[in-house]
Amino acid sequence: ATLHRIAEQLVKRKPRTREGFLRLLAVLNDLRKVGGEVRTYQWNALADFAGKGFRVSTVEDWGAALGVYKDMLEEWHARRKREAWLAAKREAAGTTGDDPKNGRGDGEDGADIGSPDIITYNTLLSVAARTGDEGALTRAIRLLSPHPGGPEKMPPADALTLLSLIPHYTxxxxxxxxxxxxxxxxxxxxxxxxxxFNAVMWAYARNRQVDVAADVYAALRAHQAQPHGEAWKLTVPTWDQNPILSLPGLAMAPWLMPDEITYSLLIQQFCYDGRLNDALQAFRDMVTPPAGFAPSMTIFRAIFVGFARHAGDPNRLRSVSSLEEERARAERAIAWNLATLEQLFASFIKLEWDASPTSLVLYWILMGYAKATGNDWTRLLQVWETLEGKFG
Structure with a gap:
């Protein structure tokens, strides 16, 4: 019982890390050594830990998750054989499966303990999709159909099964x-x-169609203000040309509203694309009611990346790109200027943070200033001293 409680606490731990995988694996191994039964949700969590130890899964991560699944099947089949033998023995002795003397008085079928369920296959599919490897995804999809060693009757796919494919298409x-x-x-x-919505919005935004995601965002915001009916269509008059909003049968539940990820994905892509005004408007939407989310390091990192990509460099010679490209670059440089960077950096410094910025955030702050000032080393040193004074 103690090991099960420890495992339950580890299963709930987020984010999934390598350390978490090793700890859960050790607890489940101890549980098996003392004759305990590993439950289905524990196997599923172990596979999830194995596949999500890093932000981007690799084929090796997929192999680790698949290895957990194979161990799960092996133990499940061994238990089924043991339960079948015990059932035959009870029948010969004239006892029932609910007889307290047989050691299982709760009416539970021991053969079902640790059996794969749809969460098992959704987890494997999610890990495979995150690898971006066609072979891994094909293998995971095949596991949704009857296969050697798997259940005779496969669990039916659900919405999460389908949604697990979106990162792969992205x-x-x-x-x-x-x-x-x-x-x-x-x-x-x-x-x-x-x-x-977030997953598909990111798929379009990440693939140079951020306006598709922006229209969905506008619709979600309008729906939050008027959650009954389809008033959002008035806010997005071209909804019937949007590949998401025009889906047949699309309905927005009254409780549906943008969450922190919705704002974050849109701000990040706007910054990457050089659309500072759009990014700052989404940022304002995020931090003011009715949303009221706190600013995050992720958002500020995206903003500083934007300055590093798009700020004008006073010392930079004209490029040999086309006149149209040069004009677009100049327009972006006007928006991503030093005065705006100074205001945003001041806001960043004034905020109370739970943790210090990562080395990557610090890097992009300095790169943003390098681009906006034309490598003004005096100003860069001042920025560094300000960061040291704030975060130590």
Whole structure:
């Protein structure tokens, strides 16, 4: 019972890390050594830990998750054989499965303990999709159908099964397939959660179609203000041309609203694309009611990356790019100017943070200032001293 409680606490731990995987693995191994039974949710969590030890999963991570699944099947089949033998023995002795003397008086079928469920296969599919490897994803999809060693009757796919595919389509550069996933979820009769919208919005934004995501964002904001009916269509008059908003049968539940990820993904992509005004408007939306989310290091990092990419360098010679490209660069440089950077950096310094910025955040702050000042080393030193004074 103690080991099960420890395992339960480890299962709840977020984010998934390598250290968490090793700890949970050790506890479950100890549980097996003393004759305990590893539950299905514990196996699923172990596979999830194995596949998500880093932000981006690798084929090796997929292999680790698949290894957990194979161990799960091996133990499950061994338990089924043992339970079948015990059942035959009880039948010969004239006892029932609910007889307290047989050691299982709760009516539970021991053969089902530790059996794969749809969460098992969704976890494997999610890990495979995150690798961006076609072979891993194909293997994971095949596991959804009857296969050697798997259950005779496979659990039916659910909405999460479909949504697990979207990161793969994002990596492939085919966001329209992500929209088709939403069509499939709608066909299942399931209400679309905000994470489903976020996933497909990111698929389009990441693949140079951020305006598609921006229209969905505008619709979600309008729906939050008027959560009943389809008033959001008045805010986005071109909704019927949007591949997400025009999906047949699309309905927004009254409780649906943008979450912190919605704002973050849009701000990050706007900054990357050089659309500072759009990014700052989304930032204002994020931190003011009715949203009221706190600013995050992720948002400020995106802003400083934007300055590093788009700020004008007074010492830079004209490039040999086309006149149109040069004009676009100049327009971005006007927006991403030193005065604006100074204001945003001052806001960053004034905020109370729970933790110090990572080395990557510090790098982008300095790179942003380097671009905006034309490598003014005096100003860069002042910025560094300000950071040291704030964070130590």
């Amino acid at each position: 990596a492939l550069g085919t966001p329209e397939q992500g929209a088709e996933v939403l069509r499939g979820v709608i066909a299942l009769g399931k209400p679309l959660q905000i994470d489903a």
